Amino acid sequence: MKYSTGPLPRQPTCSTQTRPLALDQVSPEEMLQFYQRLFPYRYFFQWLNHSPSPSPDFTHREIAFTLQSDIYSRYNSFKGYEDFKKEVLRLNPLRFEIGPQYTANPRDKKLLRKGAFRPLTKELVFDIDLTDYDEIRTCCSKTQICIKCWQFITVAIRTMTLGLKEDFGFKNIIWIFSGRRGAHAWVCDKRARELDDQKRRAIAHYFALSRNGTTVKKRMNLKRPLHPHISRSLEILKDDFQVNILEEQDPWETNDGENILLNLLPERNTELNKELRAFWLDNPGRTSYKKWKDIDDFAKKGVQKNLSTKELQYAKQDIILQYMYPRLDIEVSNKLNHLLKSPFVVHPKTGKVCVPIELDNYEDFDPEDVPTVDQLLNEIDSFNKELNESKDEMADIKISDYEKTSLKIYIDYFAKFVKSVMEEEAEIKKTFSAGKRSLDF
């Protein structure tokens, strides 16, 4: 995965001098090592449990495993993190997903009346995947990604986080790299966890640019005036559009590309569109940057009588949104009982760990930097070796394995996040019981 430096040069933050990744898969032994030595069980438990001692928040939570044999095992639940760890080590799964907390223990599902077992709470989640950008990406396609197309995810994180915080007032939001070519958002506020399907759907649609999914194959004709959320997003995306689309992706340079662009311009300006087409035919190889500028230049020149400036302006706004606005997989957000891959599992194909993306530094996140399992295991080995060689007073101090690796920064960040989720929860409980007490008197 090579990439040329974009406009914002990015420095790898950790060494990548590990041996090349076996293209195919992570071996089961490596996977087991990872789950034995590196997976942060305790924080995982606290994250879902919202307090130190086990509660139904965790014990009624569904965990679904995908086993090495590709068997999918649903409705598992656990008493605590030791219990959970034991089972993970026993099964050594390819990955596992997190479902909702149910009204009863998911293990007892079959024993219960149909209506008595239903999902109660789950984090509000969003899923963005680069495959949805395939019609725009010129740098990569399918499962490949590079830092250029990762910018779509970066921009999506910016747009979505702002909307979730400012519009809906959510605070505890964490973004997780999905292991290959996307990211998941987990909104962990109590208020978000308690949303029912209808309200999840409402929020998902609020954030979706169009009901039928976004594409560049058709004009959008977004309703004017734009809703404040959309116009704010447009403001954010304008600059990114210049860099990411016009300069880096350059989607309209080719003949096919320019047809897509012309098709998105207002039909009514037939003369303008004709002039542009003719000009581009005579001057082949003009970049997207130039072509985007040509539109305004030609419009100003007055090739189109009765030109509708407003319509042209709207169309250009729509285009920016069509290319840059986050493309969400709505189905994932819609339903309370939708399962989503857990943070810190290993992507079986890439070997990369699904690490959190630090919100304060999300712009510097590069999927290339994400540690792989065998890199991490090597790091432990070399750390231990150094420790043995230096055989001094340090040797007695117990150091957890994860602290010896580049996974440490991610786990530390996750721990910090979990702490703030638990603090919010404790705060709510406190005001709740205070309110209750005052009622008693």
Added chain:
Amino acid sequence: MFRQTKRRALERKNFGREINRNLTYNDRLNLYQIPPIDEITLDEFEGWAIDRLKILGEIDSSILRNRTVAEIEKIIKPLLEIYLPFNSNHYSGSSSSDRDIQLEHERKKDHYSHFILRLAFCRSQELRTKFIKNESMLFRIRYNMVDRVERMKFVDSLDLDWELVEMDEKEDLREKLVVCSGHEFSEENWSNIKNDSVYKVPFEKVPELVENRRVFIRYGKAYVPANLQVSLIMNEFSTRLERALEMTARAMPRLDEDERIIPILQHLATSSVLSADYGEAGDVNKFNSQKGDIAATEVKKLVRHFPLCMSNLQTHLSLDGHLKYFGRQQYGLFLKGIGLKVDEALKFWRLSFSKIPEDKFQKEYRYNIRHNYGLEGGRKQYRPYDCKSIINQNATPGPGDHHGCPYKHFPIDHLINNLQQMGINDKFDLNQIRDFVEKKSYHIACTKVFELTHKAQLQGKPLAETINHPNQYFGLTLEP
């Protein structure tokens, strides 16, 4: 219902037999939060409920027919005056003391009938959904009928956690509030919003407004302008009603009942337009031909006025010279209803059964025809079948049978063929009928067909009522 018994018990304890009669109805809009506690007679119990059902039934079929709120209002308002009057405090009909009594009575009837129907419609999810849908629409119609002062008073009385947006905040958000109302910013559009109330509510309260980005949202609060508050109140109304109905359903089995009310409730729920979609047989005489009796030979001339279920039977009777038992019953009683007397009926069937020898007819069919007219056996007066019985009868038509409801029992292509023969050729119309059939709204489909085949008579307007009886269909065609 828990509350009701609890309250009553409390009152008995504290005030002896005196029941609190201070429940006065100051406002005409009612969110039905407090169950009624006064005693009423059984007749009132049933009568009031039936009156309310008539309104809800009409609303139900109007919604099924995709009528707009404005159209439904037009149809419902005159019915409201008859069955559930809804007069304001300024209503000046009679002297002030009479007026107070009248208003009290109107609102009491509204209050009680609502709660009685809750009992009747709480038992299944399907009934509850339907009840909520129609009650919400009724509420909406009434909400639109009251003036602004009454509305504001009503909203205040609801004790909602709505927060009025202060002018300072409004000023700060002026552009955003205007844009969310769907207009470009201008001083005029701004002053509209400035002068009206905007409420701040948790976004969870208005999911559909969030979903369609119709409101401005900040820090978890949706800013709902005056014109969208109806949806907010409707939402409040239906969620509260839903919760209450579920509670009622759970309490019903524990109802200490003296066997007078349950049968009424059952009757209300099962035989109503709302529950099964089809009306009661009602007064047969209502449908009798006003012009007097019909002779056997006249029947064929009248076929074009028959609903499809009956004209279809006549077609096959003419073709085959015979009809099987259920067909004879359905058609024979229908003809009786439109004014074919017993002698003429015997003549009619004798002539129609062209392939049946005389002695067989006398032996096998004569008795049956006379029986339907109450002249044999139990000597019971039989009524023509209504749509409900034709649609829901146990005897599903098999091969060689021609009875039943064409909208339900015909294969869809066959039905469309028949409709085309009746002169309905417009694709849009046919698709609409097809939709009704798919939704199992057979009586609505039939009503639509009536409207399409009687355009001149109706002068392009939709039919005010819904067809729920073949004889009603026939009666309507003969109306001037």
